[in-house]
Amino acid sequence: MKKFKHLWLAGLLLAATVGFTSCDDDDDNATSTNPAEEFVTKNKKHDTAILLCTFGSTFKESIKTYDQTLADFETAFPDADIYLAFTSYTCVNRVFAETGIERYQPDLWLKAIGKAGYKKVAVQSLHIIPGEEYLNLMNKTVKKDFMIEQYPNVQVTKGTCLVYDEDDVQAVSAALYDHYKSNLADKKHLLLLMGHGNPDKNYNANSKYAEVEEAMQALSPNKNIFVGTVDYGDMLFWPLDKDEKPLPAPNAESVYSKLTKYCEDNNLQPSDITISLAPFMSIAGDHAHNDLWGIEDGDDFSEATPGADACWRLKLLKMGFKIATDESHNGDVDKCTINGLGDYASIRKVWVDHLKAIYNNADEWQTGEDYQ
Incomplete structure (x- = not known):
């Protein structure tokens, strides 16, 4: 349920104005002139560049998260010039109309960085799992296009991305559990996290969500923490068949099944339980506002059955659960209190530490000639 309804017309107008297209073939999306070149030329102070790469967002709420992330890396790496790229061409096309900030995709940044004469470039992923976006960035955009060909x-x-290995799973799980642990001491309070996920089951990256859920449940005596996704079949709220129609009975990994089993195991009714909703995503963007909270859906949950095309909040209300509102959209940007993962200093530190671990090790740096 990817809405972007209020951005659609603005997105089309901006795309027509600046010449970007939506997210199709990577090589076809670059314009004949590179808008990142002027920025890099003006801001080059060192011989090393760090390119932070995130999926991206058009929501104004994301600005503070990205600013905090940039600030953390600037503090940790004072000898480098740091830039932020969006790997989503759709977000690049639309973000200026919504936020007034120009963002560029990694290929344009890398071409500008190479042309500016940087001797070293560190590419740090701000993605959550090593899925399709992450692999395309590292294997095609960085390795094939920039390092080998250009x-x-x-x-x-x-x-590496946020949740890449077991140490990352433990660090991220501990940070989130620490934030919610006072509520989770009560078995009548649950935490439900929404990850994105890859629709293709062949991506082993989807298993990271289950690993985080398991690690967080190990920390919680009541095991009252669950992770679902908005785009990975087995872990949807209510899984769909190949024609995207609700299945007659969801599997055990679905959000619906997990919540139902929790109620049964603890002899509780949904009406006994309050659920905190949070995105397991870097920022509070489109999925957090629309698929999770449903800011355009109102409060009528009468038709929001677990298998319906409705936001998670309304589906949960339809099932009888109560929803905690201390972290919610609350009506506008200034009042929004939804936390993305990038809003936690302890989680941003995981990304920073990933780069610190390789930055001063000469063996971790390669050139395109190493692949030829």
Whole structure:
């Protein structure tokens, strides 16, 4: 249920104005002139550049999160110039109309960085799991296009996404649990996290959600923490068949099944339980506002059955659960209190530490010539 309804017309107008297209073939999306070049030329102070790469968002709420992330990396790496890229071409096309800030995709930043004469480039992923976006960034945009084909003499190192290995699972789980643990001491309070996920089951990256859920439940005596996704079949609220129609009975990994089993195991009714909703995503963007909270859906949950095309909040209300509102959209940007993962200093530190672990190790830097 990817809405973007209020941005659609603005997005089309901006795309027509600046010449970007939506997210189709990578190589076809670059314009004949590179808008990132002027910014890089004006801001180059060092011989090393760090390119932070996130999926992106058009929501104004994301600005503070990105600013905090940039500030953390600037503090940790004072000897480098730091830039922020959006891997989503759709977000690049639409973000200026909504926020007034120009964002560029990684290929444009990398071309501008190479042209500016940087000797070293560190590419740090701000993605959550090592899924499709992450792999395309590292294997095609960075390795094939930039390192091998365009600037084979520039030294490059690549920092992994947030939840890449078991240490990351434990660190992220501990940070989130610490934030919610006072509520989770009561078995009548649940935490429900919404991840994005890859629709293709062949991506092993989807298993990271289950690993985080398991790690967080190990920390919680009541095991009252669950993770679902908005785009990975087995972990949807109510899984769909190949024609995207609700299945007659969801599997055990679905959000509906997990919540139902929790009620049964603890002899509780949904009306006994309050649920905190939060995105397991870097920022509070489109999915957090629309698929999770349903800011355009109102409060009528009469038709929001678990298998319906409705936001998670309304589906939960239809099932009889109560929803905690201390972290919610609350009506406008200034009142929004939804936390994305990038809003936690302890979680941003995981990304920073990924790059710190390789930054000063000469063996972690490669050139395109190393692949030839």
